């Protein structure tokens with residue numbers, strides 16, 4: 001499996017605070033069969049400073065160089081406050097310097113002009129991936145509004161914890177509906193601590209029961225490969 005959304009870099013957000021804990025998380029990921037990870041610290045200027053991200057990323061990368069797992073750098077961008085930086089320095093914020101940008105929204109409201117923002121990203125050659133839309137209560141209550149968002153060209157990443165049911169039954173139901181509709185391109189751990197990788201493993205087995213092995217492998221591994229190895233002629237199909 002390839003994880004494209006997790007908080008593993010110590011001392012930069014609400015993930016681990018020491019390098020030892022970063023390494024523990026990576027060992028847990030390796031144990032369940034993850035061999036590549038794009039680490040995605042929060043990029044949200046009003047809450048976290050990203051000054052140490054690159055430095056701490058390379059400290060962790062060098063610590064794990066003899067492991068059977070590798071890490072790459074990306075961000076989980078809080079789109080509302082950070083859109084201008086993304087347009088000015090896109091390679092700094094996209095996943096592993098690809099054209100794919102992982103962004104998150106507030107949990108309770110729908111930002112105005114979100115569909116227009118997605119279209120603007122596209123016009124700049126950036127492909128937006130929405131992180132855990134199933135945790136946005138506006139979309140959970142308005143599936144049609146969410147379908148309108150993805151029709152603008154937004155790819156979809158859901159969290160393992162939502163599949164397992166940790167965020168409640170409404171979130172789980174909404175997540176299953178997205179998987180049934182096959183509008184999900186990625187499942188990620190969104191791990192903040194080592195135990196979250198056990199949940200990621202569980203979510204794989206649940207999705208396999210819901211949707212079969214072929215689609216499950218596509219959204220846990222194959223689509224992610226396109227991001228890890230840019231530039232690529234391969235295009236992530238929306239179906």
Ligand SMILES: [Fe+2]
Pocket residue numbers: 005006007076190
């Ligand atoms: Fe996250």
